[in-house]
Amino acid sequence: MLVIDNLKASINGKQILKGISLHVKEGEVHAIMGPNGSGKSTLAAILAGREFAAIDGGSVSYFGRNLLDMAPEERSRDGLFLGFQYPIEIPGVSMVNFMKTAINEHRKYRGLEPLSASDFLKLMREKKELVEIDSTLTNRSVNEGFSGGEKKKNEIFQMAMLEPRLAILDETDSGLDIDALRIVANGVNKLKRKDSSVIVITHYQRLLDFIVPDVVHVLYDGRIVKTAGKELALELEEKGYDWIKKEAEKTEESWRVNPQ
Amino acid sequence: MNGNICQGGLFTLQESTVSENMENDSDKILDEVTSGDYKYGFYTDIEADQIAKGLNEDVVRMISQRKGEPGWLLEFRLRAYRHWLTMKMPGWANLKIPEIDYQDIIYYSAPRQKVAPGSLDEIDPELKKTFDRLGIPLDEQKHLSGVAVDAVMDSVSVATTFRETLAEMGIIFSSFSEAVKEYPDLVKRYLGSVVPYTDNYFAALNSAVFSDGSFCYIPKGVRCPMELSTYFRINAANTGQFERTLLVADEESYVSYLEGCTAPMRDENQLHAAVVEIVSERGAEVKYATVQNWYPGDKNGRGGIYNFVTKRGICKGDNSKISWTQVETGSAITWKYPSCILKGDNSVGEFYSVAVTNNHQQADTGTKMIHIGRNTRSTIVSKGISAGVSQNSYRGLVKVLKKASGARNFSQCDSLLLGDKCGAHTFPYIEVDNQTAVIEHEATTSKIGEDQIFYCNQRGISTEDAIGLIVNGYAREVINKLPMEFAVEAQKLLQISLEGSVG
Numbered sequence: 001m002l003v004i005d006n007l008k009a010s011i012n013g014k015q016i017l018k019g020i021s022l023h024v025k026e027g028e029v030h031a032i033m034g035p036n037g038s039g040k041s042t043l044a045a046i047l048a049g050r051e052f053a054a055i056d057g058g059s060v061s062y063f064g065r066n067l068l069d070m071a072p073e074e075r076s077r078d079g080l081f082l083g084f085q086y087p088i089e090i091p092g093v094s095m096v097n098f099m100k101t102a103i104n105e106h107r108k109y110r111g112l113e114p115l116s117a118s119d120f121l122k123l124m125r126e127k128k129e130l131v132e133i134d135s136t137l138t139n140r141s142v143n144e145g146f147s148g149g150e151k152k153k154n155e156i157f158q159m160a161m162l163e164p165r166l167a168i169l170d171e172t173d174s175g176l177d178i179d180a181l182r183i184v185a186n187g188v189n190k191l192k193r194k195d196s197s198v199i200v201i202t203h204y205q206r207l208l209d210f211i212v213p214d215v216v217h218v219l220y221d222g223r224i225v226k227t228a229g230k231e232l233a234l235e236l237e238e239k240g241y242d243w244i245k246k247e248a249e250k251t252e253e254s255w256r257v258n259p260q
Numbered sequence: 261m262n263g264n265i266c267q268g269g270l271f272t273l274q275e276s277t278v279s280e281n282m283e284n285d286s287d288k289i290l291d292e293v294t295s296g297d298y299k300y301g302f303y304t305d306i307e308a309d310q311i312a313k314g315l316n317e318d319v320v321r322m323i324s325q326r327k328g329e330p331g332w333l334l335e336f337r338l339r340a341y342r343h344w345l346t347m348k349m350p351g352w353a354n355l356k357i358p359e360i361d362y363q364d365i366i367y368y369s370a371p372r373q374k375v376a377p378g379s380l381d382e383i384d385p386e387l388k389k390t391f392d393r394l395g396i397p398l399d400e401q402k403h404l405s406g407v408a409v410d411a412v413m414d415s416v417s418v419a420t421t422f423r424e425t426l427a428e429m430g431i432i433f434s435s436f437s438e439a440v441k442e443y444p445d446l447v448k449r450y451l452g453s454v455v456p457y458t459d460n461y462f463a464a465l466n467s468a469v470f471s472d473g474s475f476c477y478i479p480k481g482v483r484c485p486m487e488l489s490t491y492f493r494i495n496a497a498n499t500g501q502f503e504r505t506l507l508v509a510d511e512e513s514y515v516s517y518l519e520g521c522t523a524p525m526r527d528e529n530q531l532h533a534a535v536v537e538i539v540s541e542r543g544a545e546v547k548y549a550t551v552q553n554w555y556p557g558d559k560n561g562r563g564g565i566y567n568f569v570t571k572r573g574i575c576k577g578d579n580s581k582i583s584w585t586q587v588e589t590g591s592a593i594t595w596k597y598p599s600c601i602l603k604g605d606n607s608v609g610e611f612y613s614v615a616v617t618n619n620h621q622q623a624d625t626g627t628k629m630i631h632i633g634r635n636t637r638s639t640i641v642s643k644g645i646s647a648g649v650s651q652n653s654y655r656g657l658v659k660v661l662k663k664a665s666g667a668r669n670f671s672q673c674d675s676l677l678l679g680d681k682c683g684a685h686t687f688p689y690i691e692v693d694n695q696t697a698v699i700e701h702e703a704t705t706s707k708i709g710e711d712q713i714f715y716c717n718q719r720g721i722s723t724e725d726a727i728g729l730i731v732n733g734y735a736r737e738v739i740n741k742l743p744m745e746f747a748v749e750a751q752k753l754l755q756i757s758l759e760g761s762v763g
Binding site for chain 1: 709711712714715716717718719720721722723725729730732733734735736737
């Protein structure tokens with residue numbers, strides 16, 4: 001469903017992504033790991049349509065369409081969901097109003113009538129139970145005054161409401177205690193369908209104990225330097241990122257000496 | 261809301277450059293969505309009875325004569341006019357006001373009706389149609405149940421609904437002109453008692469040439485069962501509108517009042533200088549709400565209404581209360597400070613305001629809370645929203661006099677900026693002469709967050725709808741103070757004044 005081919009992007013003339021290629025098939029869970037500053041969040045933001053980086057080359061195809069040509073709201077309506085690392089507060093806008101607007105935009109895109117108030121509230125109740133979110137949270141303004149953990153659970157709740165085809169979770173595990181982590185991960189697992197895919201961006205192996213990936217990629221200095229099965233995450237946890245860095249630098253040197 | 265809610269993380273890495281790049285983009289979007297059209301800009305072609313342009317004592321006398329006024333009222337007008345001649349236009353507001361030629365304005369214009377309507381059925385169909393188009397049907401059965409309307413066009417009131425129903429409870433709700441004829445003692449007693457004609461330049465002008473407006477009296481112990489409202493419409497060209505509203509709530513009574521206003525689109529500026537006086541006696545409560553939507557001028561700042569208004573209420577008796585709520589989206593220039601004089605002990609004054617300026621609009625608005633009685637309390641919540649190249653100022657005075665022990669005030673002034681070419685300003689004045697007073701003031705300025713818009717986008721909400729959501733969320737505290745039906749209208753109005761998609 002998602003094919004990223006040699007994607008290069010820069011911010012203010014500084015190249016952040018130096019040629020990323022990634023192929024996500026329906027039903028797969030991919031994990032992207034890597035040290036701080038390697039470009040993980042930039043990649044997530046570009047996929048979601050935040051216009052802050054210049055695309056210098058490469059392409060992204062999403063169900064055969066050129067993703068980079070689609071407006072952010074269209075990507076969302078077409079099933080692409082980003083779980084924010086730092087969810088944004090919108091004071092005075094109730095979660096109910098926010099979600100209702102979002103859901104009905106998605107329905108309109110699919111040629112469906114808006115949900116009635118009662119159907120909408122019923123749907124909200126179901127999804128709240130599914131992701132074990134405190135029911136009072138949805139009575140408040142969007143993320144306003146939420147704790148870090150509550151914000152992350154709220155992201156998963158929104159994901160449950162919107163039922164994306166491709167969910168990109170950007171460090172959803174950061175700042176969570178083990179109970180919250182379990183709730184968030186259970187939510188993601190329950191929402192997983194045969195035809196939907198997930199990209200989990202994380203620093204740590206521990207989230208991957210709960211959300212088991214099919215493929216693990218290591219992103220370092222704007223490049224995917226290693227791709228393997230779930231055992232790679234364990235190896236990283238054990239050895240840290242240093243060996244990856246060394247390996248990558250070696251590749252870089254040999255590449256400089258013998259340009260392909 | 262704290263500043264630009266760039267909380268770091270995802271997009272902080274290269275924040276300075278990021279916001280630069282994004283500013284261009286988001287400003288472009290904001291430019292597009294904030295250039296909406298005014299939908300009340302039509303003009304009704306109806307014959308009018310006018311007095312020729314210009315202002316002098318004869319014009320003042322003519323106005324009084326047309327209205328068949330008693331001698332005392334003509335005297336009041338003439339004193340005001342003579343005083344006005346000695347005054348200068350105030351220059352202290354944060355406004356650029358082009359020079360106004362007071363001799364180039366028509367001071368009296370009344371839609372001509374063949375017969376004086378004896379009932380609502382006899383009103384000129386053209387006038388009815390006009391108010392229908394504005395969403396203010398003058399047929400009682402068609403109107404929102406529970407709202408009585410006084411409809412004012414240019415210089416006169418054309419209809420007042422539900423008068424009989426209200427009269428059964430002793431409530432007087434009529435046009436100002438009728439009140440002068442039918443209840444001269446009441447009018448004489450209260451007219452100018454809260455806003456004397458010496459108060460300021462525009463109050464003096466209004467006192468000299470005021471044409472019509474609403475009069476309302478709620479007797480002792482009566483709770484007014486419906487919302488009272490006045491709808492002001494400027495129609496004729498080159499005219500000024502100078503209406504006068506007087507609202508008296510006798511002891512232990514309650515009334516909720518709402519005014520709305522619109523005008524046709526014209527290239528010339530038109531002057532609107534109104535005076536509103538409220539008297540709240542012992543234990544009485546008055547809620548006064550305004551949805552101000554005068555024509556704001558076009559995108560290039562051509563035309564629009566100059567809205568120079570003096571609104572003041574006095575909490576005369578103990579335990580009385582006055583609450584102002586205003587949603588200000590219209591007018592080229594707004595100069596307006598609805599105020600409360602808290603004279604009675606334990607009296608309460610409130611001011612809730614949302615002021616939106618877009619394109620070339622300018623607003624200098626706020627309130628004055630004058631604490632005179634003991635244990636008086638006041639609350640000020642002001643939300644300014646600026647877009648385009650507009651300037652939006654909050655100006656407020658909290659004054660606690662010597663005898664006002666235990667006085668309390670809480671003020672909150674927030675400004676929201678859309679784009680980077682508009683301005684938001686806050687001028688809070690605090691004068692306290694009593695040691696026991698407690699005054700709190702909070703102020704924030706924030707830019708509508710690109711990341712808030714993006715967050716909405718990422719959930720499938722378009723930028724235009726996102727701005728609507730965010731702005732209404734920001735103003736919710738004030739909108740919630742409006743009566744239900746009008747809260748919905750006000751929300752739509754906020755969205756329309758900031759958006760391009762006007763139906």
